[in-house]
Amino acid sequence: MSPDKMIHMANQIATFFKSQPGDEAAARIAAHLGDFWEPRMRRQLLDHVATGGEGLDPLVIEATKQLSAPAD
Template sequence: MSPDKLVRMANQIATFFRSQPGTDQADRVAAHLRDFWDPSMRAALAAHLAKGGEGLDDLAREAAQKV
């Protein structure tokens, strides 16, 4: 699956949770990824992260590390 699309989707999710109150935004992004992304998508995101995670914003990156 195209890393560009996964990065874009992960960043969209992070953008939403960044606006939410609290200090656990990364956990909530990670939970969303676990709840709604098929394991192959999460694996592809992890692989992209392992290669540097180009394009991932900070919160998405932090969340991807927690998935």
Template sequence: MSHDSVEKLVKMANQIGAFFAPQKTGAASGMAEHLRKFWTPHMRQEISNHVKHGGAGLDPIAIEAIKTLDAETTKGAA
């Protein structure tokens, strides 16, 4: 995936995170559920790889949500 594509995913993730931010508790889990339902596996993998390489440009809620997805994926594979 190109750098431009990752930038688009970062922008989208931050917008979704901003929507869930007012929920204070559960914002990251709500966002993770949204990503699970509406993002393709390829999109989730790309943003996960971005987080694993530092997650530049992502807001904290987005990073937490993506790490939550990663943990669920790892748990499901075990």
């Protein structure tokens, strides 16, 4: 998908979990991405982070550290 759309979607998820009490936002973002994003989408996100992650909410970048690489 277009990088802009992916960035928008990832940031939307971050925005929700940021609003939740506690300090587990990054972990919960990672869990959400793992549960609902198909491997290609996660791969695209991880690739984007690897090249600097421009436009992504810092929490998304933080979350990708806990995001399991897609099994093939």
